[in-house]
Amino acid sequence: MGSPRQKSRAFRRSSNGTPKGNRKQAVPALRQFFAQPGGRSVGNKDKSPATAAGELRQQAEKKLRATAEDLQASRAGDRSQRLSHELEVHQIELEMQNLALRQAQQELELSLAKYAELFDFAPVGYFAFDASGVIREVNLAGARLLGINRSEAAATPFASYIADPGERARFTRHLADVLHEPGVQRCEIRLTGTDGKVVHWQLQSVAVGAPGKKGFHVFCSVVDGTLARELKAQLQKAHDNLECVVGERTEELTRANAQLTREIDERKRAEESLKNALAEIKGLKDRLLAENIYLRQEAAGEYNFGEIVGQSKAITHVFTQVKQVAPMDATVLLLGETGTGKGVVARAIHSNSSRKDRPMITVNCTALPGNLIESELFGREKGAFTGANAQQIGRFELAHRGTIFLDEIGEMPLELQCKLLRVIQDGEFERLGSPRTVKVDVRIIAASNKNLEEEVRNHRFREDLFYRLNVFPITIPPLRQRTEDIPRLVEHFIAKFNKKNGKKIQSVSRETLKALQQYQWPGNVRELESVVERAVITTQGPSLQIVDRFDLDRPAMSTTEPQTKALAELEYDHILGVLLKTGWRIEGKNGAAGLLGLNPSTLRARMRKCGIQRK
Numbered sequence: 001m002g003s004p005r006q007k008s009r010a011f012r013r014s015s016n017g018t019p020k021g022n023r024k025q026a027v028p029a030l031r032q033f034f035a036q037p038g039g040r041s042v043g044n045k046d047k048s049p050a051t052a053a054g055e056l057r058q059q060a061e062k063k064l065r066a067t068a069e070d071l072q073a074s075r076a077g078d079r080s081q082r083l084s085h086e087l088e089v090h091q092i093e094l095e096m097q098n099l100a101l102r103q104a105q106q107e108l109e110l111s112l113a114k115y116a117e118l119f120d121f122a123p124v125g126y127f128a129f130d131a132s133g134v135i136r137e138v139n140l141a142g143a144r145l146l147g148i149n150r151s152e153a154a155a156t157p158f159a160s161y162i163a164d165p166g167e168r169a170r171f172t173r174h175l176a177d178v179l180h181e182p183g184v185q186r187c188e189i190r191l192t193g194t195d196g197k198v199v200h201w202q203l204q205s206v207a208v209g210a211p212g213k214k215g216f217h218v219f220c221s222v223v224d225g226t227l228a229r230e231l232k233a234q235l236q237k238a239h240d241n242l243e244c245v246v247g248e249r250t251e252e253l254t255r256a257n258a259q260l261t262r263e264i265d266e267r268k269r270a271e272e273s274l275k276n277a278l279a280e281i282k283g284l285k286d287r288l289l290a291e292n293i294y295l296r297q298e299a300a301g302e303y304n305f306g307e308i309v310g311q312s313k314a315i316t317h318v319f320t321q322v323k324q325v326a327p328m329d330a331t332v333l334l335l336g337e338t339g340t341g342k343g344v345v346a347r348a349i350h351s352n353s354s355r356k357d358r359p360m361i362t363v364n365c366t367a368l369p370g371n372l373i374e375s376e377l378f379g380r381e382k383g384a385f386t387g388a389n390a391q392q393i394g395r396f397e398l399a400h401r402g403t404i405f406l407d408e409i410g411e412m413p414l415e416l417q418c419k420l421l422r423v424i425q426d427g428e429f430e431r432l433g434s435p436r437t438v439k440v441d442v443r444i445i446a447a448s449n450k451n452l453e454e455e456v457r458n459h460r461f462r463e464d465l466f467y468r469l470n471v472f473p474i475t476i477p478p479l480r481q482r483t484e485d486i487p488r489l490v491e492h493f494i495a496k497f498n499k500k501n502g503k504k505i506q507s508v509s510r511e512t513l514k515a516l517q518q519y520q521w522p523g524n525v526r527e528l529e530s531v532v533e534r535a536v537i538t539t540q541g542p543s544l545q546i547v548d549r550f551d552l553d554r555p556a557m558s559t560t561e562p563q564t565k566a567l568a569e570l571e572y573d574h575i576l577g578v579l580l581k582t583g584w585r586i587e588g589k590n591g592a593a594g595l596l597g598l599n600p601s602t603l604r605a606r607m608r609k610c611g612i613q614r615k
Ligand SMILES: Nc1ncnc2c1ncn2[C@@H]1O[C@H](COP(=O)(O)OP(=O)(O)OP(=O)(O)O)[C@@H](O)[C@H]1O
Pocket: 303, 304, 307, 308, 309, 310, 336, 337, 338, 339, 340, 341, 342, 343, 344, 345, 407, 447, 448, 449, 492, 525, 526, 529, 599, 602
């Protein structure tokens, strides 16, 4: 195949290559062909230009070939005949070109019609303006936008459809921009329709060609953006509303959240304070329980809460000191041999102090196993050491706002003395196994039957602790130095044990009293108390019969140094004698401790001190 022009060229080449004679013969044949009905003029009318041209070409070529041989033979002919023949060929050729052109024109018209249709029925308004904004062309959509027929729009200025002067001016500016600036220019024009409805046109314009030159126009598309604008505005409004609602809701949620946080905090605080209150209640409960247990133990232990019996000068001096120191919170150090009544004096001090409504807690440092003293004094947390299965409140905590009586302080292990010093100084300590510092308000009364100064010298007792304790020392004289108190004490104990044993002993013979006054009483008042108790039990009549045998021949002791040595010897002999008598039985009904009127632990301490050991 090929374009009509190519075809005609091909045809020309072919005719040019033909011998002149033959061409001569071919022309009439072509003419004849074109003259034939159904040929060029008749048949081609009903056919499409392409088909007609094709057929024409084929027929012409066929005729030419058919006559080619005849034409070859005939070489004669004159020049004019040849020219005329060529003219005819050219004519045919022109006819064919004409046909092809018509065909092209037809196709072009078809395409134009198609594009005109697209242009007309496009949903966007299209305008062609001249440089002054006069409408040269408009599609149907554009005319519809203007509210007129297309025919009415031609040659009218576009601005004449814009009522508002301001908007008109805007269009004029837009047009100026299009003329002076390259590329597409955009503008939005606000129009008020006859129904009062406001519409917004969105214009996009571009200049086509050079201003002032032929064919120059401004091509402009117009879209009614009202709906889009309204939708955008609605969208914006909805968005704003949503923002507003979200803002309000966020604010509400933030408020609710803050309220919730406050409530949680309050609840946490309440829980915390409840926990604290519970812990406090538990602490109080534990303390009360412990106090209760302790007081019951005290009661069961038959401690002597009665008045201190005595009217000797020595004991009267002690009374005076007790009276002086009791109301103060000062630390008191009670010194004196075993059984002289240091415990009794301690109670007297406590019961005459402002702390009398709180308990006095006694800690016997010799009675407690060394490894337990610390936890007994300061308490312990559960699991503080192997076997510590439960939390325990120490004696110091029990004695809070009361008094603690540290009996036999000289027996306290050195390592604990330091901790004790801290409690005395600062009222602070930690429970075993706990890092928490406990603060207490405790009055301290300490007692020792040891010479503490000597213990300090021998580095068995801390000097700083000694001075802390030795604030107000009271020395209770041994019974042998206040024998005038013995008759009153005997009377006091007969009454006590009469009551206990349901006895009615009313008197003590002068001889018995004399014997009792002559005895040295290494175990002091405790020993006397035991002797009287045993006598009350064994006495059958109304007069007290002492069963114990005393070595009355021994010289009376004094407090001077050589005699102290003799007393130590005496003590050694006496303890050893009693132990031999009981068959080295220390505790129990007929044990040496009972006979000597000593606590078993005190006796053991004394045995250690004297170096008494069963061989
Ligand atoms: N002056 C007194 N009047 C009445 N009873 C007394 C007197 N002194 C001591 N006692 C009694 O003697 C016993 C021993 O007294 P206490 O325990 O107070 O002596 P102590 O000096 O603390 O002995 P230790 O050093 O062995 O602990 C107690 O039963 C106590 O009631």
